Amino acid sequence: MTCAVETKGLIKIFRNRWTGKEVRAVDGISLNVEHGSTFGLLGPNGAGKTTFVKLLLSCAHPTAGRAMIFGRDSRESEARRPAGYLPENHRFPTYMTGHGMLDFYGALSGMDAAALRKRIPELLAMVGLAEWGAVRLGKYSKGMLQRVGLAQALMHAPSLLVLDEPTDGVDPIGRRQIRDILQSLEQQGVTIFLNSHLLAEVELFCRDVAIIHRGKVALEGRVKDLTAGSGYRVEAESVPERLQKELRTKAKSVAERNGHIEFLFGSRDEANQALDLLRAGGCAIETMARTSSTLEDVFVKTVNEQ
Amino acid sequence: MNSKTGIVTWALVRDTFREAFARKIFWGFFGCSTALILFFIFIMKIDVVEGAVATVSLFGNTTRGHDVQRLVRQAHAGIAAFLYTAGMFLAVFASAGLIPTVFEPGRIELLLSKPVERYHILLGRYLGNVLVIAANVFYLVLAVWIIFGVKTAVWTPGFLWSSAIIVFVFSVLLTVVLLIAVVWESAVVAMMVAFAIMFMSPILAQQSLLERLLTSEWSRNTIRVLYYALPKIFDLGRLARALVLGDPVIDWMPVWSSALFGLVTLSGSLYAFGRRDY
Numbered sequence: 001m002t003c004a005v006e007t008k009g010l011i012k013i014f015r016n017r018w019t020g021k022e023v024r025a026v027d028g029i030s031l032n033v034e035h036g037s038t039f040g041l042l043g044p045n046g047a048g049k050t051t052f053v054k055l056l057l058s059c060a061h062p063t064a065g066r067a068m069i070f071g072r073d074s075r076e077s078e079a080r081r082p083a084g085y086l087p088e089n090h091r092f093p094t095y096m097t098g099h100g101m102l103d104f105y106g107a108l109s110g111m112d113a114a115a116l117r118k119r120i121p122e123l124l125a126m127v128g129l130a131e132w133g134a135v136r137l138g139k140y141s142k143g144m145l146q147r148v149g150l151a152q153a154l155m156h157a158p159s160l161l162v163l164d165e166p167t168d169g170v171d172p173i174g175r176r177q178i179r180d181i182l183q184s185l186e187q188q189g190v191t192i193f194l195n196s197h198l199l200a201e202v203e204l205f206c207r208d209v210a211i212i213h214r215g216k217v218a219l220e221g222r223v224k225d226l227t228a229g230s231g232y233r234v235e236a237e238s239v240p241e242r243l244q245k246e247l248r249t250k251a252k253s254v255a256e257r258n259g260h261i262e263f264l265f266g267s268r269d270e271a272n273q274a275l276d277l278l279r280a281g282g283c284a285i286e287t288m289a290r291t292s293s294t295l296e297d298v299f300v301k302t303v304n305e306q
Numbered sequence: 307m308n309s310k311t312g313i314v315t316w317a318l319v320r321d322t323f324r325e326a327f328a329r330k331i332f333w334g335f336f337g338c339s340t341a342l343i344l345f346f347i348f349i350m351k352i353d354v355v356e357g358a359v360a361t362v363s364l365f366g367n368t369t370r371g372h373d374v375q376r377l378v379r380q381a382h383a384g385i386a387a388f389l390y391t392a393g394m395f396l397a398v399f400a401s402a403g404l405i406p407t408v409f410e411p412g413r414i415e416l417l418l419s420k421p422v423e424r425y426h427i428l429l430g431r432y433l434g435n436v437l438v439i440a441a442n443v444f445y446l447v448l449a450v451w452i453i454f455g456v457k458t459a460v461w462t463p464g465f466l467w468s469s470a471i472i473v474f475v476f477s478v479l480l481t482v483v484l485l486i487a488v489v490w491e492s493a494v495v496a497m498m499v500a501f502a503i504m505f506m507s508p509i510l511a512q513q514s515l516l517e518r519l520l521t522s523e524w525s526r527n528t529i530r531v532l533y534y535a536l537p538k539i540f541d542l543g544r545l546a547r548a549l550v551l552g553d554p555v556i557d558w559m560p561v562w563s564s565a566l567f568g569l570v571t572l573s574g575s576l577y578a579f580g581r582r583d584y
Contacts, residue, residue, distance in 0.1 A: 014583075057419040060583035081421035091412030093321075095328030107317035108420040110310040152416075162419075 002071040004160045004191035005033035005056060010065035012051050012215075025051040027215035028065070033193060033208070035070075035159075038186055040206035040223075041195045042295075044303055048215040049195050050088060053164055056193075057085055069160060081109070084158035086149045088165045088195070094138035098129055098148045101137060102155055109156035123151040128177060142169035150178060154185075161185065164195045179205060203227070203295035211302050219302045226298050232271035235262045235286040236278050243281045247274055260286055314422050315430050322404060322434025331400040332438055338396075339446035342385075346453050375460050382465035383550045385450055389443065389472055390543050394504065397439045397476050398483065402497040404435055405480075405487040414584045425576045432484055432572070440473045447472075464550040471546040478537045478564050479503065481571035488578045506532070507539035537564035 012026040025048045033039045043049045054060040056067045058074045072079035092101055102120045111119065124133045127147040132140070140148065146169060153161055161182075167175045182192055182205060196202050202209060203223055210220035219226065231252060239247075239261050248254050250270055251263040265271040271288065278285060293301075326332040408414060408431055417427050447469035455461045479500045486496035509516075513533040517526045538560035548555050 054415065054584070057415070059415045059418045061581070077421045077423050079421075080419060083419065085416065085419040087412060087415045087419075089412045090416060091410055092416075093325065093407075093413065095325055100324065104317055104321055105416065105420070107313050108417070108422055110313060110421060112309070112313060 002035065003032045003068075004035045004037070004070060005031065005039070005193060006068040006071070007031045007052075007056070008066050008068075010052070010055055010067055011063045012048075012055055012060060013063045024215050026055060026062075029212065029215070029217055030065075031210055031217065031220070033191060035191055036186075036189045037208055038182075038192045038206045039194065040202035040209040041193065041212065042197075042199065042202060042209055042299055043212040043218075047212045049212060050164060051215075052212065053087075053162060053193075053195055057083065057162065081156075082159040083162060084153035084156065084160070085162045086146075086153040086164060086166055088168065090145070090149055092137050092145065092149065092152075094136060097134050097136050098124060098140070098151075099133035101148065102152055105152045106155040111156055119155060119157075123154055124148075126154075126181060127151045128174075143171055143174045146170050147174060147178070150181065158190065160191045160193065162193045162195075165197065166194070167196070167198060167201060175201075199294070199296045199299055209295070211299055213303050218305075219298070223295060227292050227295055231291050232265045232268055232288065233262060233291045234265065234271055234274050234278070234288050235260050237261075237284040237286055239278065239283050240281055243277060243283070247277065250274065264291070311426070314426060315433070318427065318430025319434040319437060322431055323438060325404060325407070326400075326438045329403070331404070332442070334400070335396070335439070335442040336445070339442050339449075342446060343449045343453065346450055350453070350457055374458050375462070378454050378458050378460040379462060379464070379551050381454065382451075382462070382468070383547050386447075386465065386468035386472070386546055386550050387543070389446065390468075390475070390546060393443070393472065394476060394479070394539075395501070398479055398500045398504075399497060401435050401439065401476075401480060402483050402487075402493040402500070404438075405431065405483055405496070406491050406493045409487065409491045409584070411584070418584060424580050428484070428488070428576055428579050432480065435480055436473065436477045439476050443469050443472050443476075462550075462552060464552050467549040468546040471542055471549070474561070475537070475539055475542050475564070478568035478571075479539075481568045481575065485571050485575040485578065488575050488582065503536055504539050506536065507541075510536065511538065511540040534563060535567065537567045539564075 008030050010026050010029045011024070014023045014025055015021070027048070029048075029052060041049050041052065051060065055062050056069070056074055057080060058067075061075075067074045069079045069083055074080060096104065099120055102123060103116050106116045106119065120133070121130070124130050127150055129144060129148055129151070132144065132148075137145065137148070146166060150163070150166060153163070163182075166182075167178055170178060179201070186192060192206075194202060194206055206223055208221065209223055209226065211218045237260050244254075244261065247263055250265065251274070252266050253264045255262045255264075263274060265274060275285065275288060323332065408417070408427075418424065447465060451461075451465050454465075482500050482503060483496040486492065486499055490496075510529065510533045513529055516529050520526050520529065541560035542564060545555055545558075545560055547553075
């Protein structure tokens with residue numbers, strides 16, 4: 001099956017014209033994003049995420065390698081037809097109204113007047129801006145600009161949606177609204193490629209992620225697999241020092257909090273053995289729970305290890 | 307041209323007009339043109355005696371009927387010269403800002419992500435810009451031509467040709483603005499270079515005189531190369547005047563050599579735009 005996004009050894013080197021100094025913004029990234037999946041691209045500032053997206057959409061030319069959209073080289077203009085894009089720090093012309101902006105970008109995607117007339121009111125209503133279509137973009141708040149920007153990306157009903165920080169500046173209600181729209185698009189089979197700093201959001205929404213660091217893929221996989229670095233947390237009170245020592249040798253980590261001791265065990269058996277010992281020692285058990293690492297834990301660990 | 311190409315071109319042209327409206331560029335030109343038209347409607351007085359033009363009073367000068375055609379042609383030439391100089395400066399000044407705005411970060415990425423070839427984006431914007439100026443030039447020239455025609459019954463087509471020359475020269479200068487906007491993204495530099503070409507043109511037009519005055523062969527060659535390479539704004543102005551006055555045009559070289567300059571500069575812009583990273 002053709003991937004929605006496929007890159008092969010993508011490299012982008014920026015050279016300073018005067019000093020000759022090179023920066024490898026993207027350093028041999030090969031990624032596959034399956035058709036119909038929700039994919040999150042993560043990385044610290046300056047990791048090369050935005051450059052990667054620009055290479056993907058042919059805003060910049062790769063030094064080496066290829067970027068493909070549904071099997072076609074993205075440098076061909078027709079390859080970009082199935083893609084909708086909302087850039088980070090976009091600057092929509094403020095002289096345009098919301099309606100005019102959608103009309104313009106829709107036309108650039110090849111939509112004719114009849115299709116535009118039908119689609120624009122639908123999308124303005126979808127992003128909650130039905131009453132704002134005739135208002136100039138200069139009067140829109142940042143959150144409204146993000147929402148109308150999302151409508152712009154959806155104008156020609158793309159099969160691939162590339163969103164760079166889509167909820168930047170959007171209030172929690174707007175964020176929820178955007179997430180709902182994205183979820184309904186996902187159900188319709190649209191591939192969503194999300195570039196975001198908001199790890200919680202990516203964790204909540206994306207099925208697959210890749211973490212890039214210093215222009216390279218540092219980690220990639222299914223969110224549920226990456227966050228399955230699970231353990232068992234046992235929290236107890238009044239643990240005698242002798243028992244503490246014994247359990248410390250078995251636990252992966254130990255933390256003290258408000259007079260409680262929290263042990264993290266790698267397996268269920270270890271946690272059960274610890275529970276037996278604690279009960280036998282007359283300790284009060286506060287909680288026992290299975291834990292999983294958050295995407296943030298995975299992200300921090302991955303970046304720090306590099 | 308297939309329908310999608312047409313839709314995209316029309317969208318790009320319309321966007322340039324929208325921006326020109328929003329920045330008051332179009333309305334500024336339109337207002338000036340209208341003021342000039344009203345000026346001619348009200349200051350030009352004509353005496354008609356038994357169905358024939360007897361005298362015409364224009365700018366305070368009164369002339370007899372048999373001189374009317376000559377007077378109208380001279381008035382046309384004066385207006386064309388005004389448009390050719392002051393109008394051209396204003397047009398370049400106003401348009402220089404319209405081109406680099408497209409390359410602003412956050413705006414250009416969105417345009418480039420669309421299924422449109424880069425050359426199409428640039429040519430669409432260029433065409434839009436030329437049409438903004440052309441609409442105003444044609445409006446003014448046509449209206450003035452009609453006013454003079456109705457009042458004097460003199461309908462010489464030469465004045466209409468001058469509008470074509472004005473738009474042509476503007477479109478050549480705009481290729482310079484385009485190239486600089488693509489390479490440096492600076493409206494100021496673009497204007498400076500376009501104005502420099504305009505200022506140098508009357509000097510270079512004296513090429514044969516300069517060659518006689520210069521002693522070194524290197525200097526003479528430099529003047530010759532500059533004269534033939536750069537657009538011949540001054541010579542084209544003389545050509546427009548000849549057309550307006552109904553004089554024969556001896557040499558069309560300024561037209562084709564300037565067109566060639568425009569084509570080369572435009573191709574350079576398209577090449578540079580095609581290779582740039584945003």
